[in-house]
Amino acid sequence: MEYVRVARSGQVPDGYVRRFFAGELELAVARLRGTAYATSNYCTHLDCLLSSGKLVDDGIGCSCHGSVFDLRTGEAVCPPATEPIKTFPVKEENGEIFVGLTEHDIAQGSRLAGPRRRGTAG
Ligand code: FES
Secondary structure, three states: OEEEEEEEHHHOOOOOEEEEEEOOEEEEEEEEOOEEEEEEOEOOOOOOEHHHOEEEOOEEEOOOOOOEEOOOOOOEEEOOOOOOOOEEOEEEEOOEEEEEEOHHHHHOHHHHOOHHHHHHHO
């Protein structure tokens, strides 16, 4: 695993989630109570973008139908989603956010989307 720089720390203020890319891999990078988190960017319910969602007390909330995912574990803590999202380790150094990824994660990025998108991606 390698830590890949994805953003400046200031691009992800506390309480916000934003979309960033590492190669083919699309990430939702969020900051909740000062800590930065990185997850896959597609809700496991019907593939809405989590970077368009909102942070709530329990984690990241999908704007489409209200599913909530734990930012540390990816677990779906509020339905209708039941499958977890993928989470990645994050570190911040010198005002920059780095996400721990394998080459496989980056190369397979587009396959981290939910069932509908996987179906269209072949
Ligand atoms: S697509 Fe996220 S809750 Fe339905």
